[in-house]
């Protein structure tokens with residue numbers, strides 16, 4: 231299944247988690263809903279559960295806000311009356327295929343939390359239940375995603391020290407998953423959440439005018455966790471389908487060569503570049519343009535990969551294993567978009583104040599075309615970039 235190209239829609243409430251006193255006040259203001267479920271209603275046309283804020287999901291959970299929406303369902307912030315904590319509940323669409331996918335996600339989440347001795351950096355499942363034909367997955371409530379943060383800062387990059395912290399934790403999460411023989415397949419800034427919503431505002435060097443200082447928001451804590459295990463693959467399953475959201479999709483997936491653990495590391499490479507520059511590295515919606523962008527940034531693709539491409543991908547190449555570019559481009563804008571991109575090392579050094587050769591070297595290791603030559607998560611964690619504190 232091809233993940234959606236478009237960025238997720240805006241979060242509805244990203245830094246407005248009410249305090250528990252506020253939740254109590256909220257509780258008192260809507261006394262009639264306490265202890266009861268609302269009357270049964272039809273789902274909407276897409277199979278989403280229909281709700282009103284302030285009512286109960288089940289008598290245990292009070293719905294406070296909608297925090298997200300994805301292909302599989304809606305994520306609601308709820309107050310758990312029994313444990314007295316905020317939780318995020320994914321209320322899955324009632325269609326059979328989503329219910330089925332949700333059961334696999336629950337299996338993965340249980341696996342992740344069962345083996346989690348100390349902070350796996352993957353969201354923790356609390357429990358799950360089936361309510362009015364909707365699978366509901368109750369998880370710890372986390373803060374905004376790294377993408378939410380980039381957007382809030384008008385796509386200005388994160389400081390390199392934060393990129394290092396995020397990168398290390400992201401790789402720890404991926405290494406943990408791979409040790410459990412699980413492949414995430416949909417790593418992207420939207421699926422990396424800060425644990426806390428707290429942030430500080432710091433002045434930037436840029437000024438609009440003499441008196442107007444520009445600010446940007448930085449998270450108070452750099453702790454992050456991975457979410458969205460709805461596309462996670464087990465090591466022994468068939469790995470030929472198209473996976474990953476377009477911008478983060480590895481070349482072996484596009485070429486139909488089959489994919490494995492290394493596809494997650496490619497996505498990590500793309501994510502780290504995005505955190506450093508503020509913008510997605512490969513902003514494209516189309517295979518040939520995507521491959522041309524990869525070659526522009528990283529150099530030519532190895533010939534054996536081109537020769538192994540499946541029948542639908544081999545049409546992107548001329549005889550002699552060269553990409554059919556720019557001849558095959560769909561428009562002039564497309565050619566311009568590819569030409570606009572820099573080589574990886576220039577791209578990184580353009581955004582960082584001074585040369586960061588260790589980061590560039592790490593990125594080249596993560597963005598190797600040949601999956602077997604790509605760094606593994608554990609190798610990447612050993613890279614000098616994570617030791618370099620200057």
Ligand SMILES: Nc1ncnc2c1ncn2[C@@H]1O[C@H](COP(=O)(O)OP(=O)(O)OP(=O)(O)O)[C@@H](O)[C@H]1O
Pocket residue numbers: 238241297298299300301302303304305318320353369370371372373375420421423457458459460
């Ligand atoms: N534990 C959580 N705490 C806070 N917010 C969350 C949590 N889990 C999910 N969200 C929010 O809900 C959104 C949708 O969640 P998720 O990505 O799991 O849904 P999905 O339907 O599987 O999405 P996709 O279409 O990407 O597969 C996330 O982008 C995030 O903003």
